[in-house]
Amino acid sequence: MVSRVVFGRGSFNQLGDIISPKRKNIKAPFIFLVDDVFKGNSWLTSRIPLAYNDQLLYISADEEPKTSQVDELVEQIILNHKDRPSGIIGIGGGTILDLAKAVAILLTNEGEAKNYQGWDLVKTPAIYHVGVPTISGTGAEVSRTTVLTGPQKKLGINSDYTPFDQVILDPELTKDVPKDQWFYTGMDCYIHCIESLNGTYLNAFSQSYGEKAYQLCLEIFMEDNLSVEDSQDKLMMASWHGGMSIAYSQVGVAHALSYGLSYLLGTKHGIGNCVVFDHLEEFYPDGVKLFKQMKKKHQIHLPQGLCAHLSDEEFDIMIDVALGLEPLWINAVGKNWKQVITRDKLKGLYQKM
Numbered sequence: 001m002v003s004r005v006v007f008g009r010g011s012f013n014q015l016g017d018i019i020s021p022k023r024k025n026i027k028a029p030f031i032f033l034v035d036d037v038f039k040g041n042s043w044l045t046s047r048i049p050l051a052y053n054d055q056l057l058y059i060s061a062d063e064e065p066k067t068s069q070v071d072e073l074v075e076q077i078i079l080n081h082k083d084r085p086s087g088i089i090g091i092g093g094g095t096i097l098d099l100a101k102a103v104a105i106l107l108t109n110e111g112e113a114k115n116y117q118g119w120d121l122v123k124t125p126a127i128y129h130v131g132v133p134t135i136s137g138t139g140a141e142v143s144r145t146t147v148l149t150g151p152q153k154k155l156g157i158n159s160d161y162t163p164f165d166q167v168i169l170d171p172e173l174t175k176d177v178p179k180d181q182w183f184y185t186g187m188d189c190y191i192h193c194i195e196s197l198n199g200t201y202l203n204a205f206s207q208s209y210g211e212k213a214y215q216l217c218l219e220i221f222m223e224d225n226l227s228v229e230d231s232q233d234k235l236m237m238a239s240w241h242g243g244m245s246i247a248y249s250q251v252g253v254a255h256a257l258s259y260g261l262s263y264l265l266g267t268k269h270g271i272g273n274c275v276v277f278d279h280l281e282e283f284y285p286d287g288v289k290l291f292k293q294m295k296k297k298h299q300i301h302l303p304q305g306l307c308a309h310l311s312d313e314e315f316d317i318m319i320d321v322a323l324g325l326e327p328l329w330i331n332a333v334g335k336n337w338k339q340v341i342t343r344d345k346l347k348g349l350y351q352k353m
Contacts, residue, residue, distance in 0.1 A: 001142075001244075002131075002141075002163050002164050002167050005166070005168075005169060006166075007170075011168055012172070015048070015132070015168060016049030018168070019087060019166075020049075022087055025086075028053075028085060029053040030054045030055075030085065030089055031057065031088050031089070032089045033059050033073070033088065033089070033103070034048070034056060034057070034059065034096070035058075035091065035095075036061070037061070037092075039058050048091070057073070057076075059092070059095075061092060063095075064147075065098050065146075065147070065148050067112065067113035067117065067150040070113040071113055074103055074113075077103070077107065084107060084127065086128065087129060089129070090131050090164075091132040091134060093133065093138065093140075093185065094137075094139075094147075097133060097138070097140040098147055098148065098156075100129055100130075101126070101131075101140075101146040101157070101164065102146045102148060104129035105122055105159075108124045108126055108127055109122055113148060113150070113157070114150040114152070117156065117157060118155060118157075119158045120158070120160070121157070122159035122160075122162070126162070128165050128166075130164060130165065130167070131167045131168075132168045132170070133174075133236070133239070134173040135185050136185065136232070136235040136238070137184075137185030137186045137187070137235065137239050137270065138239065138243075139192060139239050141164065141240065142164075142240050142247065143243045143246065144159065144162045145157065145158040146162055149262060153321055154321055155324070155325070169236050174236065180300065181270070183294075184273075185270045186217070186235055187273060187274050187291065187294070188273050189213060189239050189242040191254050191274075192210075193211075193213045193242050194277075195253070195255065196242075196245040196246050196250070197214065198284060198287070198332075199249050200332075200334050201249040201330075205248045206249035207245075210241070210242070210245035212241045213241035216235070216237060220238065221294045249331065252283070252331050252332035253280055253328070253329075253333075254277040254280060255328055256325045256328040256329060256332070257318075260317075260318030260319065260322040261275065261276065261306065263318065263321045264314060264317050267306065271302075271303065274295075274300075275302055275303060275306060275353050276349075278291070279353065280349075283332060305353075310350075315350055315351075316343075318350055319346045319350070322346055323341070323343075
């Protein structure tokens with residue numbers, strides 16, 4: 001679990017005071033990985049507490065994070081600084097937060113990021129790392145995984161050393177999120193809840209968090225009387241609780257299939273989840289029904305025909321990625337999932353998208 005968290009409007013201003021005691025010396029910098037959407041946005045960037053040899057790196061979130069991108073960032077940091085950094089601070093959405101977690105791990109663990117894709121492969125604690133989400137829904141700020149697309153698979157670095165040491169939850173930072181992105185990322189949280197609460201790994205711990213996140217999603221996406229500030233506050237907490245729920249259980253069919261879309265087509269995670277979930281009545285009938293109501297209420301039009309022109313070989317690539325995520329299928333269907341989830345079944349689902 002994340003050991004320290006600060007919540008509240010304006011709490012981003014506390015970042016300097018929070019990280020200052022963690023500075024090893026004036027030559028050991030803090031590296032700030034910041035979503036490049038904030039480049040030139042002085043409202044946020046002027047409050048980043050740069051000092052000494054600290055470095056600010058703007059990172060594009062247009063594509064899903066890759067293992068090669070992690071390796072390049074780690075190499076850049078090592079070449080530019082003689083001393084190991086005092087810490088990594090990620091400021092952005094799920095892509096930036098996942099990159100920050102992965103870079104913090106690879107600065108203390110030898111080799112390439114692709115070698116750590118899987119469960120509990122990290123042996124050495126990461127350096128101090130802080131997460132500051134600027135969009136709510138992914139749960140990346142609280143999860144013990146950092147989802148990366150590698151040369152052969154899309155899979156997270158899932159370990160006890162992955163979670164942030166400190167998270168700052170400031171709902172004000174989400175004020176400029178575009179409506180479509182707000183919906184797609186919020187639905188990532190909603191889908192976390194549905195997959196967790198309907199999974200075989202469900203337990204009292206994950207259920208308590210999942211039920212709270214689900215209730216918050218209902219208020220945010222179905223009620224008409226919420227103020228903008230209330231909606232921002234509640235979605236940030238829904239994201240946190242949804243992330244905690246899957247940390248103690250697992251996700252399911254939507255995430256498994258969306259990983260295939262992302263690996264082959266580069267489909268962004270939130271959009272991919274929505275495109276997939278729209279066709280999963282067989283697995284989550286009540287959840288999909290409510291999702292369609294939310295989609296209609298907020299006038300969201302999902303991309304169509306993503307898989308319309310794919311070859312059989314390309315379908316096989318996506319299916320291989322999806323089938324490789326065994327814990328997700330066990331959670332969704334049970335230990336005998338291979339008797340239910342066939343290649344033909346997955347191809348049929350992909351062909352609907």
